[in-house]
Amino acid sequence: MSPDEKDDKPAEETAEDAAPAIGPVADLFKTALPGVSLEAAQGALDVLITIDGKDAHQVLETAKNDEALAFDFLRNLSGVDYEDAGLEVVYHLYSYTHGHNVTVKAKLPSQDPRIQTVSDLWRAADWHEREARDMFGIVFEGHPNLVPILLPEDMLDHFPLRKDVPLAPLEEWQGEQLGENMANAGHIPPGSGFDVTPSAEGE
């Protein structure tokens, strides 16, 4: 499997622009993991393999140890909240030996998201998983110390990146609050080009 023609889109685009041909990595995955249900798709840059959360660890273990795949570099592990379609843990992998990429997306229920940790396969996953737990509440079973990393230690139940958590409202500075202290024009230091007395309305 020569790595150079790995997942570049074929030249002739089909008429109704159907999903571009899926890269060869997907076939490698299918041959290496016959028993597991995988759906392969072609993202903008890499091949997307979608699997169920329960057999994530098995898929990723073969991805790392199988010589044809040999993904020894976990680029990025991130959580995504698709509201009603449940949560998703996305693993971006790269292989230094073959030079090819893959994105493995593990689907999880949004209520009690549990998944097997991969920090035993790649030590890079340790901090990424702690951050995913902080932001989405995904529990990684078997993780050495799953304590908050970016958020304060006691913030164990609030998951900011969930879609149902709204942004805090802006504290009001302009608008109606300005009305009463408009008389502060004098505070601007003279000579700063902004020290102008408020002129009469509608000149």
Place this chain on the structure above:
Amino acid sequence: MIGVLRSLTATMGTMLRKPVTIQYPTQHRKVPERERAFPILLWDFDIDEPFCTGCHACERACPVECMTVTMKDNPKQAAGESKRRKIVDEFFIDYARCMRCNICVEVCNFDAIAMNNTWTGHELSVVDREDLVMDRDQLMALSKEKQIRPWVPGA
């Protein structure tokens, strides 16, 4: 020991070069005309009114929502002097929130707002944070005194 002597000559070598210090309050560094200090409104001198028509384009595009704009009918349009049907009535920019990202200048289709490229824009300092909320006349003051240097992309 050669490395030790080599680094000694390195420091002595730079001693002979001219020091690079600019003594700030007395000498000011030349500021390029594309300088982005804080947005200000521009003044149309031939019709003697602001360019801004209060169309809320910049207010909607601002990432940190630091602008508040209201619109009113242009009395001069009735008198036939200017083509603008609407003119800006109230215009507040909260300099404490503004992150100087220049999106308002790009979004404005009347070229009414520009970035302040003078030193006073940088050296503005106030005692109370509420003084950083600039109203319409303060925003137009600099443009009225012709201190804002116009620049055209690619110039």
Place this chain on the structure above:
Amino acid sequence: MADMTTEHELDTIDVNVNIGPQHPATHGVFRMVLVIDGEEVVDLVPHIGYMHRGAEKLSENMDYRQAIGYQDRTEYLAQFNAEMCYVQAVEKLAGLVPPDRAQYIRVILAELNRISSHFMFLGAFGTDLGVFGTAFTYAFRERENVLDLFEEVTGDRLMYAYFRPGGVAWDVPRDFKERVEWVCENALVGAMDLDKLLTDNEIFIMRTRGIGILNAQDAIDYGATGPVLRASGVQHDLRRAEPYSIYDRFDFEIPIGTNGDSYDRYLVRLAEIRESVKIVRQALAQMPEGPILPERMPRLLRPAAGEVYMRCENPRGEYGIYLVSTGGTQPYRLRIRSSCFCNLSALKHMTVGHYVADAVTILGSIDIVLCEVDR
């Protein structure tokens, strides 16, 4: 009686020294609790998260142009590289192809930003080791030249927000080529000064050689990328392995180290400054005239639904943007893969067993930017 002293060793207790969030050696707000026995570090517990401002959550409530500002604020030492990565992620989804002139402007500014970031490292690394002001002022004289150039091009010294999906916001000033040539000339002079001051200074060698060794296998396992990985001998640079934008049109070497210690990380970064100057000069020679944005740019960008993991080679390693869009005007999920976040996770592995003074050296040699670690 003879074995009285040897039989029960002097039972000393390990002291917890807190190299706290506010400390000259931590280059920002980062706290590491060193458990030390005498002078040697037995254990190290890093604490991060002080600079977490929720850039990812904020970006999900901004439209595609407004979110550019957050890339500068996460990676504040290599803003152009971060913006380039985000902007290319959006272009990949929206199917936009920026005109050539814009691509060249982006590459020139990104490489100059790499130079200014490496000078920042050299200055800070010198100060960590004790050359109190000298290395810093040498490095910052060059960095100021680069920042002045950026100010002339974009108008701002730190938060540029200059790249747009599809190209750059506005064209470069007329005297851009002479200015860039002058800045490159000075960058080489600065690099030579620092090289003379530090590289084969015996005390510098003693303080950095063999300190914080990270061999190739551990570096890959910890997800370390960039100079930290290349210093361990892995020849991997995204500009060469997975060329993005127009990097395949330039030829430059990739400096790698041999035994992955702090000294090699310093040498790799010093050599990368010279490589970046080479790239800038080639790009300057080939820069065409022409437009800087595609003709019909939609007023409010709506990229097609889909997801992309765009990665670029930042001065500190691989900076990735995992962008999920559902066709709306706002990104659905924007995940920033920070290079320092992974490099920092290898800190404990490198530091245990060394002295307290070495813990500071190793932390300096990783060259972390805390805003990027905490996002």
Place this chain on the structure above:
Amino acid sequence: MSLPFLWGVFGVNMNVWLDAFVRLQLVVVVMTVTVMGLIYLERKFVGRLQMRLGPMRTGPFGTLQSIADALKLLTKEDLRPSTADFWLFEIAPYVTFVPVFMTLLALPFMDGWFVRDLQLGLFYIVAISGVTVIGYLMAGWASDNKYALLGAVRSAAQLISYEIPLILGVLAVSIVAGSLNLNAIILQQDTVPNLVLQPLPFIILLTAILAELSRRPFDIPIGESELVGGPWVEYSGIRWSIIFALTEYAGLWGFAVLGSLVFLGGWEWPFGTRSFWGDYDFVYQLFLVFTKSFFIILTMMWISATFPRLRIDQLMSFCWKILLPFGFFQVIINGIVVTYKPSEELRDVLLFLTSSALLVAMSLAIYLATRQPSREERVGKLLASRSAQ
């Protein structure tokens, strides 16, 4: 005695104590002025080394900078941590400063002018300068702060171990001069300064002085980027300025004058004892001593602006494994050369050859020492294995 008008005042057989007191006041005035000047000089000179201007704001060329610093430090509040050990914390600054001031007593600044002419001048100076270590330890222990304690323990190790090269450097020269009295050493140098005779002890003395004052390559106790401030972390205001500014710069000046007297020939070398201007030849003697110590101070500042900091174990091995053996060799060889009483020229040539040969050997040893594989490769991660069990 060539000081007519000055001596006349003191010549009257005053009470011995009053005479010593008046001379001490003279030295105190000169010391404070030079300390202020040295602080200003250091900031300007190191600034210029780093291509910047240095202080320019206070006074015409920033000349009033050190006065401004002194005023600031005087008006600052003297904080003391509540859990500090009261008396130790109070006394520590004085225990560090007084010994440095006392070394100035035995230094003959001019021919025949000193506070007290001690027959064992050199021995006294080296002995007294050892007392500052106690002040460092008191400050570190009393301020009840982990950083301060670590800094104090480090400074104790460093200062005590660099005491011995200081002694050896000076001893080698006093063997050649035949006496510990500073005047005798200077008078012996009228034809050729000891630096030419003995280059190695001069280098050893220079490094030992840098270590004694904890200046840049050896400023482990006050490692700014590691243990911020070392033993002085908890001090502020005038206490801090006594420990830090006065001790360091008074010590710098004192040791620089000692180095110039003992090695560069003090007020003796270029013109010998022939009276030049009759009664006023103390002017050029002062000028000679001033320029030579100024030269030594500038080299020390130049070195401190260029080198990174040594690690504590490298500092120790540098002292015990390199400075000490070569110091002992030098003393033994001097002993041998002097006991056989060769003729004047032969002695000088022999001393010069042996000393410079040892100097080359020492720099070679340093060069090889820095190229050693690091401790980690040799010993492996001792601690990691221990903590891993």
